[in-house]
Amino acid sequence: MAEIQLRNLSKRWGSFVGVDNFDLTIADREFLVLLGPSGCGKTTTMRMIAGLEQATGGDILIGGKRVNDLDPKDRDVAMVFQSYALYPNLDVYENIRFPLKVRRIDPATHRDRVMRAAEMVELTDFLHRRPAELSGGQRQRVALARAIVRQPNVFLMDEPLSNLDAKLRVSTRAQIKNLSHELKVTTIYVTHDQIEAMTLADRVVVMNKGVVQQVGTPTDIYDRPANVFVAGFIGSPAMNLMEGEIRGGVFEGARVRVPGLSAPDGRAVLGFRAEDAGPGAGSEITAPIYTLELLGDSTMVTVRAGGALVSVKAPKDFRAEIGESFSAHVPASICHVFDAATGARR
Incomplete structure (x- = not known):
């Protein structure tokens, strides 16, 4: 043994x-x-x-x-x-x-x-x-x-x-x-x-x-x-992480607004994975396209939301130009909330 x-x-x-x-x-x-x-x-x-x-x-x-x-x-x-x-x-x-x-x-x-x-x-x-x-x-x-x-x-x-x-x-x-x-x-x-x-x-x-x-x-x-740290280290691409504030179950940050969260009010870091979000209705994120990457089975769309680069997986036939406005749907159910001060999961 x-x-x-x-x-x-x-x-x-x-x-x-x-x-x-x-x-x-x-x-x-x-x-x-x-x-x-x-x-x-x-x-x-x-x-x-x-x-x-x-x-x-x-x-x-x-x-x-x-x-x-x-x-x-x-x-x-x-x-x-x-x-x-x-x-x-x-x-x-x-x-x-x-x-x-x-x-x-x-x-x-x-x-x-x-x-x-x-x-x-x-x-x-x-x-x-x-x-x-x-x-x-x-x-x-x-x-x-x-x-x-x-x-x-x-x-x-x-x-x-x-x-x-x-x-x-x-x-x-x-x-x-x-x-x-x-x-x-x-x-x-x-x-x-x-x-x-x-x-x-x-x-x-x-x-x-x-x-x-x-x-x-x-x-x-x-x-x-x-x-x-773990959220940002695990995954390819790494989990999207954005700083903001939660008030009444709504997270708000630069170009980001996600309602329906069951988390206490205060400063927080919101995280979600690229494959859990997508273009379309909801428009929790609206920002100009920073870059596009064709991955074969999908297209990775990256936007700049405030000081953060945020990646979202779109279908492989998605077409757009860098600089165009892009809206993404980020359901509250797929989001992770971390404490802004300690970084620990809430």
């Missing part, structure tokens, strides 16, 4: 706080994604779990055993790095086999384990090649196979797709999802890409400035963001 418990985990460098009181239990076989912008503390958290960084506070338990004082090699975790970290002088077979040699696993089992790992990531035809002869996607698959061959209790993946082009990211992401299903090993995955988080995770931890902002399933976080 590889349940991981992080109890008030912290990392500080002098007065700078990298991770602040991270408290979470990661279930056995769960795929957990740490998500956030650069510098939010997600990689530092992973490195503390791996033993590559020393925690300045709190405890790390893997399978019920406190591992704070154990060396990385004794924690039974396998890491997949952003940089692949392959040995250029070894062929693919030997790169995958290397962890077995280092850990002095019975040599009689090496070939079977290497071949099984290579087959899982579709590399059996490339075992004789060296890393320089492989594409970026193939190198990343070698790194995955090298982690798989160890049969660890925990996989740690640090932005493994960030060096790949868009098409390879999609195919390799699907491969990681399938491997997770097959291997059933507890996995912690670090990324700043919210699409990776939404498609891969059982649960997502959204972090900012070393502090956990929200923990939940991808659906929970997308449908009910806990605060303005």
Whole structure:
């Protein structure tokens, strides 16, 4: 069993706080994604779990055993790095086999384990090649196979797709999802890409400035963001956020008027997603078109409402010119209301 418990985990460098009181239990076989912008503390958290960084506070338990004082090699975790970290002088077979040699696993089992790992990531035809002869996607698959061959209790993946082009990211992401299903090993995955988080995770931890902002399933976080930061970080495009005031259930801001809200009076931030609104009757927003983007299945219309750029999805056959007036219907039922002072969900 590889349940991981992080109890008030912290990392500080002098007065700078990298991770602040991270408290979470990661279930056995769960795929957990740490998500956030650069510098939010997600990689530092992973490195503390791996033993590559020393925690300045709190405890790390893997399978019920406190591992704070154990060396990385004794924690039974396998890491997949952003940089692949392959040995250029070894062929693919030997790169995958290397962890077995280092850990002095019975040599009689090496070939079977290497071949099984290579087959899982579709590399059996490339075992004789060296890393320089492989594409970026193939190198990343070698790194995955090298982690798989160890049969660890925990996989740690640090932005493994960030060096790949868009098409390879999609195919390799699907491969990681399938491997997770097959291997059933507890996995912690670090990324700043919210699409990776939404498609891969059982649960997502959204972090900012070393502090956990929200923990939940991808659906929970997308449908009910806990605060303005999460609302603005999750989604492509991000949730529209506009400042204004609520009086008698009516939100009013620059070029925006949305009635029918069940929220207390006062300054507030109103949020809604582009796909939940549309052109037409209601005219809760009326503003000049800032830009138009044809997405294939739809057209993204962006208007400038006061100081905010607001995006609305229109049908793919929608036609207009930049600068024309555009009216959008924003039902109160699809709106999110956040406190203007704290950013917390109301």
